[in-house]
Amino acid sequence: KRHKFWETQPVGQYKDVGDTSLPEGPIEPPTPLSEVKQEPYNLPSAYEWTTCDMNSEETCEEVYVLLKNNYVEDDENMFRFNYSKEFLRWALRVPGYYQSWHIGVRAKASKKLVAFISGIPARIRVNEDVVKMAEINFLCVHKKLRSKRLAPVMIKEVTRRVHLENIWQAAYTAGVVLPTPITTCQYWHRSLNPKKLIDVGFSRLGARMTMSRTIKLYKLPDSTITPGFRKMELRDVPAVTRLLRNYLNQFVVAPDFDENDVEHWLLPNDNVVDSFLVESPQNHEITDFCSFYTLPSSILGNQNYSTLKAAYSYYNVSTKTPMNQLMNDVLIVAKQKDFDVFNALDVMHNETFLKELKFGPGDGQLHYYLYNYRIRNGLKPSGLGLVLL
Ligand SMILES: CCCCCCCCCCCCCC(=O)CSCCNC(=O)CCNC(=O)[C@H](O)C(C)(C)COP(=O)(O)OP(=O)(O)OC[C@H]1O[C@@H](n2cnc3c(N)ncnc32)[C@H](O)[C@@H]1OP(=O)(O)O
Numbered sequence: 332k333r334h335k336f337w338e339t340q341p342v343g344q345y346k347d348v349g350d351t352s353l354p355e356g357p358i359e360p361p362t363p364l365s366e367v368k369q370e371p372y373n374l375p376s377a378y379e380w381t382t383c384d385m386n387s388e389e390t391c392e393e394v395y396v397l398l399k400n401n402y403v404e405d406d407e408n409m410f411r412f413n414y415s416k417e418f419l420r421w422a423l424r425v426p427g428y429y430q431s432w433h434i435g436v437r438a439k440a441s442k443k444l445v446a447f448i449s450g451i452p453a454r455i456r457v458n459e460d461v462v463k464m465a466e467i468n469f470l471c472v473h474k475k476l477r478s479k480r481l482a483p484v485m486i487k488e489v490t491r492r493v494h495l496e497n498i499w500q501a502a503y504t505a506g507v508v509l510p511t512p513i514t515t516c517q518y519w520h521r522s523l524n525p526k527k528l529i530d531v532g533f534s535r536l537g538a539r540m541t542m543s544r545t546i547k548l549y550k551l552p553d554s555t556i557t558p559g560f561r562k563m564e565l566r567d568v569p570a571v572t573r574l575l576r577n578y579l580n581q582f583v584v585a586p587d588f589d590e591n592d593v594e595h596w597l598l599p600n601d602n603v604v605d606s607f608l609v610e611s612p613q614n615h616e617i618t619d620f621c622s623f624y625t626l627p628s629s630i631l632g633n634q635n636y637s638t639l640k641a642a643y644s645y646y647n648v649s650t651k652t653p654m655n656q657l658m659n660d661v662l663i664v665a666k667q668k669d670f671d672v673f674n675a676l677d678v679m680h681n682e683t684f685l686k687e688l689k690f691g692p693g694d695g696q697l698h699y700y701l702y703n704y705r706i707r708n709g710l711k712p713s714g715l716g717l718v719l720l
Pocket residue numbers: 333334335336337338401402403404465467468469470471472473476477478479480481482483486489490493494498499500501502503504505506507509702703
């Protein structure tokens with residue numbers, strides 16, 4: 332497949348795959364800041380760049396509405412992600428963020444927001460290297476402006492603005508195959524509300540299965556079973572940071588979280604992220620951790636339902652409580668909070684619980700990418716310790 336834009340970019344090219352003579356690490360050296368293009372890339376004349384201040388209720392609403400109507404849909408157009416405004420503020424206003432990396436495109440005449448792309452700073456470890464990167468996300472062009480080669484301009488513009496902050500690498504995911512994934516993950520789904528998933532057409536009644544038999548199959552206890560299982564609190568940040576850093580050390584690619592990052596990304600935040608830990612009743616040691624984020628989807632073209640309430644597995648660490656027991660408690664909490672489905676990727680050690688806890692494999696894949704950083708040997712999803720939103 333010809334990739335007229337991606338072939339021009341410092342990313343693993345198809346022709347390079349398997350060439351072990353190429354060194355691991357940055358593909359291109361940094362450019363002297365004086366040589367980075369100072370002015371924005373040209374847009375078609377009817378459009379203009381805008382920087383989106385996510386602190387502004389009005390601008391946040393515009394980004395929310397653009398994504399709600401034009402962001403990612405599954406292949407069967409059954410669902411479209413419906414990230415909430417508080418989720419977007421959480422995902423974009425991270426410690427050390429640059430407002431200039433929250434980039435919009437407006438139609439000059441109407442001032443309507445018609446496209447968006449975002450970057451946030453992150454420290455990502457690749458093997459023994461901790462690299463300052465930009466995490467790129469929420470790339471979205473209005474449905475009416477597709478296939479006009481707007482995306483490459485937006486990607487080049489966010490690249491230019493990231494370069495101006497002396498950052499030369501990036502991490503991103505996509506459902507589409509581009510040059511060249513560092514790994515490809517599979518989504519798995521655990522039904523919590525099987526009747527709704529069957530009614531919307533996502534799941535089907537199993538052979539020789541009645542609806543009541545199916546509901547019973549996915550039934551969960553009313554309360555969690557692990558002694559010492561409780562919501563994470565601010566006072567837990569140092570212990571959770573230690574636990575998580577130690578756990579993530581085993582993966583080839585993982586975030587290099589400090590206490591500041593843990594406080595932002597993992598402290599419970601209503602309708603955005605939930606996190607729990609196990610505090611040993613004997614010695615009050617924090618031995619396990621689990622978390623999920625809230626990402627609803629619009630249900631497209633169904634008379635009875637408009638929204639799917641979905642929870643997504645985030646970071647989980649088990650050192651004393653068996654992973655299956657810990658994650659079963661997470662499913663119990665998600666069901667208590669009225670989620671319809673609990674989703675997880677086959678990254679880290681998730682495979683352990685996916686089969687055991689009645690998850691089913693999805694037909695969607697998620698490809699992970701690094702920009703301007705080559706990883707020699709192909710990574711398995713179990714070697715990946717990074718969850719992007
Ligand atoms: C050092 C810092 C570096 C920072 C930058 C790092 C890189 C960050 C990269 C971005 C990471 C984003 C991560 C992220 O947000 C998570 S993935 C979600 C992306 N968004 C959506 O799928 C929303 C619905 N779709 C759309 O809005 C449009 O279809 C988009 C805007 C996706 C493409 O608009 P379009 O109107 O359909 O297409 P044209 O404008 O005509 O452009 C066609 C070209 O765009 C390439 N394309 C298509 N989808 C892509 C995708 N998801 N990533 C990268 N490239 C993508 C495509 O291969 C082709 O290039 P090629 O000819 O070479 O094949």
